[in-house]
Amino acid sequence: MNVIDSIVTQAASIAAVRRDIHAHPELCFEEVRTADVVAQKLTEWGIPIHRGLGKTGVVGIVKGRDGGASGRAIGLRADMDALPMQEFNTFAHASKHQGKMHACGHDGHVAMLLAAAQHFAKHRNFDGTVYLIFQPAEEGGGGARVMIEDGLFEQFPMEAVYGMHNWPGMPVGTFAVSPGPVMASTSEFKITLRGKGGHAALPHTGIDPVPIACGMVQTFQTIISRNKKPVDAGVISVTMIHAGEATNVVPDSVELQGTVRTFTVEVLDLIEKRMRQIAEHTCAAHDATCEFEFVRNYPPTINSPAEAEFARKVMAGIVGEERVLPQEPTMGAEDFAYMLQAKPGAYCFIANGDGAHREMGHGGGPCMLHNPSYDFNDDLIPLGATYWVKLAEEWLAQPADAA
Numbered sequence: 001m002n003v004i005d006s007i008v009t010q011a012a013s014i015a016a017v018r019r020d021i022h023a024h025p026e027l028c029f030e031e032v033r034t035a036d037v038v039a040q041k042l043t044e045w046g047i048p049i050h051r052g053l054g055k056t057g058v059v060g061i062v063k064g065r066d067g068g069a070s071g072r073a074i075g076l077r078a079d080m081d082a083l084p085m086q087e088f089n090t091f092a093h094a095s096k097h098q099g100k101m102h103a104c105g106h107d108g109h110v111a112m113l114l115a116a117a118q119h120f121a122k123h124r125n126f127d128g129t130v131y132l133i134f135q136p137a138e139e140g141g142g143g144a145r146v147m148i149e150d151g152l153f154e155q156f157p158m159e160a161v162y163g164m165h166n167w168p169g170m171p172v173g174t175f176a177v178s179p180g181p182v183m184a185s186t187s188e189f190k191i192t193l194r195g196k197g198g199h200a201a202l203p204h205t206g207i208d209p210v211p212i213a214c215g216m217v218q219t220f221q222t223i224i225s226r227n228k229k230p231v232d233a234g235v236i237s238v239t240m241i242h243a244g245e246a247t248n249v250v251p252d253s254v255e256l257q258g259t260v261r262t263f264t265v266e267v268l269d270l271i272e273k274r275m276r277q278i279a280e281h282t283c284a285a286h287d288a289t290c291e292f293e294f295v296r297n298y299p300p301t302i303n304s305p306a307e308a309e310f311a312r313k314v315m316a317g318i319v320g321e322e323r324v325l326p327q328e329p330t331m332g333a334e335d336f337a338y339m340l341q342a343k344p345g346a347y348c349f350i351a352n353g354d355g356a357h358r359e360m361g362h363g364g365g366p367c368m369l370h371n372p373s374y375d376f377n378d379d380l381i382p383l384g385a386t387y388w389v390k391l392a393e394e395w396l397a398q399p400a401d402a403a
Contacts, residue, residue, distance in 0.1 A: 001173060002318045004389060007119050008382045014118070015378040017041065018111035019093035022376070025082030025100040025107075028141030031056040034080045034110070038134045041114055045121035047132070050155070054147035056080070059156060060132035062120045064396065072128030074395045075161035075343070076388050077336060078113040079106045079138035088363025088372035104369050105166040105352065108376030110134060112164070112350075112384030119389050126396040131156045137335075142298065144335040153342055160307050161345040162391060163336040164384060168368050170325070170351030172379055175315040175387070177348035178327035179308040181263035183301035184233075186333035187272070190257045191216070191279050192291040197252035206250050210243055212286045213254040216279060217241070223274045228267055235261040235331055236271060261331040263300050272296075301337040303327075303346040311346045314391045318383070350384050352377045 017037065026034050035056045042049050042060045050059045064070070087094050087101040095101045117132050133152070137143030170176065193213050198206030217238045228234050240257040260275075262268040272294050283290040315324045327349060336347050355367025363373030 001383070002386070003382050004119060004386045006123070007115055007385045007389070010115065010118055011378070011382045014111050014115045014381050017114060018107050018376065018378060018381065021107040021110060022102045023093045023096050025095050025097055025102045027084055027100060028081045028137030028139055028143065029055045031080045031136045035134065035136070038080070038110060038114065042117055042132070045118055047117055047121055053150040053152055053155075054136050054143045056136040057143065057147050058134040059152070060117055060134070061156070062117070062124070062130040062132065064126040064128050064130070065124045066127040068129040070127045072396050072400060073131060073156070073158040074128070074392050075131040075133050075156070075158040076113060076116065076392065077133040077135055077144075077161060077163045077339065078109040079135050079143070080110055081106055081137050081139050081141070081143070083139055083370060085370070086372060088365060089358075089361060089375060091361035094361070101372065102376070103371060103374045104139065105374070105376040106138065108166055108378075108380060109164065111376075111381050113388060115381050115385030116388035119385065120392075126393045128396040130392045130396075131158055133161070142335050142338070145338040148338055148342055158343065160395065161339045161343045162307070162311065163339070163345070163347040164350055164387070165334070165347070166352040166376060166380060167349035168352040168374070169354065170349065172351050172353040172377060173319055173383070174323045174325055174351040175319065175348055176325040176327040177303070177308050177311045177315065177346055179303050179305035181300050181302050182327050182329050182347055183334045183337065184261040184263055184329070184331045185265070185268050185300040185337075186297045187260040187268065188257070188295045188297065189260065189275065190255065190293045193254045193256070193283055193288055194290065195250075195252060195286075195288045198250045200248045200250050203250055207286065207288050208250045209254040209288055210251065212282060212288055213241065213243070213256055216282045217256065219278050219282065220275060223271055223278070227274050228270055232267050233263050233329070233331075234267050234271055235259075236275070261333070263329060265299065268296070298333040298335050299337045299341060301334045301347050302340055304340070304344040307344045308346040310395065311348055311391060314394055315348070315387060318386055318390060350380055350387070352380065
């Protein structure tokens with residue numbers, strides 16, 4: 001494994017920063033302390049910073065040996081926010097804030113990019129500029145979109161942008177990257193069916209919305225099995241059904257809520273259109289009415305082919321071809337998708353292992369993302385940072401027309 005020695009030497013000090021961030025988790029757009037830690041470290045290493053994009057975002061600006069004169073630039077992104085959940089771990093760096101936890105490893109993402117920043121501060125083996133993007137509010141807040149709306153790519157023009165997420169279950173020392181969709185879009189729906197309530201012993205005197213809702217839920221699955229192409233992926237999950245307050249009363253209304261996941265906007269368009277049609281016409285067939293709400297959250301995360309292949313080659317140079325795996329798409333969602341809509345780039349996975357790295361005092365559950373027993377694997381810090389450094393150096397070493 002071709003890991004940069006100077007990064008390995010500093011890994012323990014960066015791990016201490018990671019554990020400090022883990023112990024002080026902050027939710028979306030509240031990452032004030034975390035942003036302060038990032039800004040303080042970058043400033044300590046002589047890296048100019050810009051603060052305030054996306055409210056709590058931090059951008060580090062690393063000029064190469066040419067002072068950035070080439071005009072070339074690449075962006076490297078790490079998310080900073082935690083999740084609103086209670087941590088089960090009791091080791092020394094466990095969360096000090098009730099109901100908040102770094103259960104997705106964003107503390108580790110920050111640490112890997114900080115380790116790369118520390119190296120860049122001393123070894124500027126490139127011409128151009130590397131932008132270090134520390135982004136708030138990935139967990140539902142759309143921080144990437146907000147940073148873009150605040151002028152991220154206008155203030156810091158870059159040719160490409162890259163992101164990385166730790167991935168439990170893969171053996172440590174491996175990466176995964178592939179072209180095309182790698183994470184899904186996420187949308188939410190709420191459908192309120194309105195009938196006419198009455199006595200449950202006299203159902204003919206009212207319009208019962210419960211069987212209408214049951215039929216609607218089942219019919220939604222025909223969109224997946226009969227409307228979209230079989231080779232296209234899509235998920236419709238009705239996850240909440242709320243109706244009624246008494247056993248002898250037919251309710252006036254039923255509320256359905258759930259989520260939709262797809263890998264393409266085209267399939268998402270189809271699903272939303274057909275769900276609306278089914279909801280409205282099913283109700284009309286039973287002399288009921290409905291209110292249909294459909295909210296699109298994150299778009300699909302789609303790696304551009306050339307940038308994904310470039311990342312794969314960089315990874316292979318570090319860990320070997322056999323340890324760069326195909327990236328199996330997941331129906332989870334990621335707001336880095338907004339950056340990939342605006343710029344070419346790729347979003348990869350770095351293996352977090354199976355949880356054997358966890359210290360005494362970890363919770364009894366599996367070391368999986370969004371699990372209260374999760375902890376980031378600090379052994380990833382030098383490997384992830386080496387990837388960031390090599391990626392930036394090799395990207396900026398390309399001829400401009402090849403990038």
